[in-house]
Amino acid sequence: PFHFCKPCLRELPWNGQATCKNCGRYLGGGHHFGTLCKFCTLSYRFFDYGISALRFLPPANELLLKMKYGESPNPLPARGLSKLLLHAWKKNSHEKMFPDYITWDPLHFLRLKERGFNQSKELAVHLSRKLHIPCGPVLTKTDHGEHQASLSPDQRPLNVLNSFGG
Numbered sequence: 001p002f003h004f005c006k007p008c009l010r011e012l013p014w015n016g017q018a019t020c021k022n023c024g025r026y027l028g029g030g031h032h033f034g035t036l037c038k039f040c041t042l043s044y045r046f047f048d049y050g051i052s053a054l055r056f057l058p059p060a061n062e063l064l065l066k067m068k069y070g071e072s073p074n075p076l077p078a079r080g081l082s083k084l085l086l087h088a089w090k091k092n093s094h095e096k097m098f099p100d101y102i103t104w105d106p107l108h109f110l111r112l113k114e115r116g117f118n119q120s121k122e123l124a125v126h127l128s129r130k131l132h133i134p135c136g137p138v139l140t141k142t143d144h145g146e147h148q149a150s151l152s153p154d155q156r157p158l159n160v161l162n163s164f165g166g
Contacts, residue, residue, distance in 0.1 A: 003080055004080055004084075008059075011059055012054055012059065012060055012084070013054055013055040013057040013058075013060055014053070014054060014055075014088075015052050015053060015054060015055055015088060018035075019051075019052060020035065020036055020037035020039075020040055020050075021035065021036060021049070022036055022037070022040040022045050022049065022050060023037060023039065023040055023045060023050040023052075024049075024050035024051045024052035025037045025039065025040075025050075025052065026052070026055045039153075043157065048099075049099075051085065051088055051089050052088070053081075053084040053085045053087065053088035054084065054088075063077060063081075064081075064119070065149075067081075067119055068115065068119050069115075069149075075117040075119065075122040078119060078122030078123045078125075078126055079126050081123060082122075082123050082126035082127045082130065083126075083130075085123065085127055086127060086130050086131070089127075099131075099133055100133070100134075101133065101134050101135070101136070101138075102124045102127060102128045102131070102133050102134070102135040103124060103135065103136065103137060103138040103139075104118060104120040104121040104123070104124040104137070105118075105120045106118070106137060106139050106140050106141040106164070107141055108141040108142070108143065108144045108145070108163075109141075110144050111141070111144065138166070139164045139165065139166060140164065140165050140166075141163055141164060142163060142164060142165045143162065143163040145159050145160065145163055146159050148160070
């Protein structure tokens with residue numbers, strides 16, 4: 001199993017309490033849980049809550065990018081990352097936030113073939129096992145589209161518009 005040593009845990013960019021109540025995005029100082037980020041105020045989200053354990057900064061972003069796109073992409077870090085997500089969920093959870101079901105962002109079959117695994121599915125499955133909550137697919141990705149990582153935050157919603165089916 002993939003574990004983090006104590007010095008590495010201290011280096012991680014933890015999200016803390018200042019997160020969007022809807023998507024889990026870090027809001028920065030002066031905010032608290034219960035505030036919506038600018039993205040969630042501008043668009044409707046089709047989920048109740050999102051929790052993010054870490055901000056997408058070094059070394060967390062480097063770990064995620066290596067897991068997804070490295071020379072040998074590897075789903076193994078999902079175990080350790082799911083433990084971090086579980087810790088964040090317990091730390092920031094409210095009774096109404098206990099999920100009935102856990103799902104993941106689907107990949108188009110060509111992207112799945114290219115990468116060999118779906119990192120969000122790996123995280124969801126590990127989290128599901130820890131919480132004893134059912135887990136499975138809800139959507140399918142019907143359009144291959146551009147890599148989200150190659151696009152700006154403003155371009156990403158347009159890239160996935162009409163890309164999913166039930």
